[in-house]
Amino acid sequence: MITALVPGSFDPPTNGHLDIIERCAGLFDRVVVAVANNPAKSPLFGAAERVALLEECCTRWDNVSARSFDGLLVEVVRRVGADVIVKGLRAVTDFEYELQLAQMNRHLSGTVTLFIPTNAEFGYLSSSLVKEVASFGGAIEGLVPPNVARALKERLADER
Amino acid sequence: MITALVPGSFDPPTNGHLDIIERCAGLFDRVVVAVANNPAKSPLFGAAERVALLEECCTRWDNVSARSFDGLLVEVVRRVGADVIVKGLRAVTDFEYELQLAQMNRHLSGTVTLFIPTNAEFGYLSSSLVKEVASFGGAIEGLVPPNVARALKERLADER
Amino acid sequence: MITALVPGSFDPPTNGHLDIIERCAGLFDRVVVAVANNPAKSPLFGAAERVALLEECCTRWDNVSARSFDGLLVEVVRRVGADVIVKGLRAVTDFEYELQLAQMNRHLSGTVTLFIPTNAEFGYLSSSLVKEVASFGGAIEGLVPPNVARALKERLADER
């Protein structure tokens, strides 16, 4: 049985993230979406909220679960018993940094990282652009799943 | 059962290629290495020779086989019943071209491409550099498997 | 009156090219599509054929015309009286080479080059990929205009 770990911040999850998770759900026996806690980055949603949003989006696949983590990714890999790390990849500058991380993670734990290129139609999507657009009242339908769109509107209304 | 297709020219196979194939052998149920025939590129080794070299290198994994193909990659994907395409990735300029191919292949067949970054120690390795080094009598041990090193020396001796 | 020159090989024109031409038609008074003759590159379609295909595609805009050229781009700029060169831009490696050409053209003639990023949905499209897909009988609908699809099929049938 092969387990894939899909790490990220997911603050919030976008349709680009779900496209990657859907691909993994079809290829691997078990998929664990690992949400980096990262309180130092002052995320818009807490780690538990991001896990809950992801689980709502992923009920359609019964081999996908989500959990948060602190600390080193290779530690989660070990605890979860993951055989492979999978990351979505959007652009060349992403690639360089991700390549460094992948080589460090392989050095530290022997675990290899697979990259899935983002679907062309989501090439411009990122969690931070979505937050910026939403914070100025721009339209985010089609960029994020409906439950995320609702959560974003509520959170941003609270902050005003 | 998940089948991964690993396409390439493999003229000749290098230790970088074998690193990618080994990773796939551990992650997927069946791995088919697909050798592009490409007679127009006047390869050093014919497609059948490259398939034979690969099969010699891959006997240690019983879920890996090799075959050659002409024509569109998506056609082989269909014939083999592959669920995913896997490519090794060395550098940023590789990535751009490979990303275009991956998006075209997804457009044509719905099949997604996964990328595995080359192990850091093989980052400078390419089939064409290996051929150039060998053709001037440079040392290629450690860059290619022993059977490929032997075949390269014989072929280059024939050409003189 | 501002005249924009849109140079390229257009062997053949794709929907990505037409997206760029449409944008220019809306922004500039006159748009001249300049088809590089380049017989040394053995194009699939002759320069006159490529001009004819483009003119068929561009009848909907009355400020767009097409012509072929040999020699230096800055020479066409002078003859046409162009105020600006416009190029579509797909990827980072495109950008580097195009930037060099743009700086050389500015050095030679003082004419500046504007770049329009390709629409995300055409990010994987290139004339050479289209030719490769078509040559193996793959589906090119949605990638090129209908008259180009017809011409491609006829030409490739002739070559067999």
Next chain:
Amino acid sequence: MITALVPGSFDPPTNGHLDIIERCAGLFDRVVVAVANNPAKSPLFGAAERVALLEECCTRWDNVSARSFDGLLVEVVRRVGADVIVKGLRAVTDFEYELQLAQMNRHLSGTVTLFIPTNAEFGYLSSSLVKEVASFGGAIEGLVPPNVARALKERLADER
């Protein structure tokens, strides 16, 4: 009548920025330089100061004006009635991020972004490098217009 919007931080404007604005002034009927307010980034000069510096630099072109904005760029595009967004482009890593923004802005409003490559002689120029050089007393003549050089020296003297 075609209106071009040239957005940026301009903290402070450099000779590279003025080169881009000069090009736009020659190509479009009306040019609006849009200064992002961005108080969260603690700029060295307030938005109103940056607008004033730009207007001093741009008096030589009677079709150029400057204004500040908060919020989404596509909102300013709408208010100003701009037909096109124009950005200067220096380097590959700029290009990737700008490409994402351009595709997002096209998705949100249908407005296309044109890129003008920076003149080769200003390839190393950025507002933040200029501020760093000036803050340590380095020579900034030739990098920024005279009024900006004066304003920088006064501001940095105030801060000590």
Next chain:
Amino acid sequence: MITALVPGSFDPPTNGHLDIIERCAGLFDRVVVAVANNPAKSPLFGAAERVALLEECCTRWDNVSARSFDGLLVEVVRRVGADVIVKGLRAVTDFEYELQLAQMNRHLSGTVTLFIPTNAEFGYLSSSLVKEVASFGGAIEGLVPPNVARALKERLADER
């Protein structure tokens, strides 16, 4: 006599840095490692500590010394009497920013910058990744010299 200046943050020095310094020690008469003070970046080690760690690592080469600096790099170049600046280079995105700095420094002082590519086996190494790995208790042997490994453990124990 040729003096090379090797600037950086070195927070902390890694085996990748030492590889660059070793190469310089063999090529130039005198090598000065210049540690940027940068208190605004809240480094883990103070500038004096980083100088001391470097000097411990460099005792094997008698033409290498280390010192800290504030302000513009070109000022240190002048004070030290350096003939050339040397930087290690890991990745494409590094290269772009470093190229801008190199051209600015050449504009300001006429001093040229040489780049040495990082050894392939250290391609994934950076001071910040090392700090992140160490802070979560990951293994850093083989990534940094022994004295740096000890200093990192003590510092991180103090911070808890």
Next chain:
Amino acid sequence: MITALVPGSFDPPTNGHLDIIERCAGLFDRVVVAVANNPAKSPLFGAAERVALLEECCTRWDNVSARSFDGLLVEVVRRVGADVIVKGLRAVTDFEYELQLAQMNRHLSGTVTLFIPTNAEFGYLSSSLVKEVASFGGAIEGLVPPNVARALKERLADER
């Protein structure tokens, strides 16, 4: 005594090449410019002609000589007794390929490669662009040394 090897095609030498050679002449005791013979690439000038053109350009530096070579670069390094390889570097895509070559050469011979970024004003210059411009009668003054400009005009007149 440190010897630097500056390899390339130099078909023909440009002012960008001379800028790199001048820098090396000031930093190293002996500089050998190594001209790759490469008859398979059908150069415009034979290797002996390129060596002669370079030697004419380099008479002002008495520690610079030129010679041609066939075969592996590391072989010339050995014969010349070079301590370091130096290459000019223009762009990111150059960098990736050069980085691969540099790592291969370090693997084969232990010799390190230093990179010097091209002066900003020559950023758009390449031998092939110069040949293209000259072949269509464009102005090449300021792009190449006077003796190269003369040789180019004569050669291109002969070819007509």
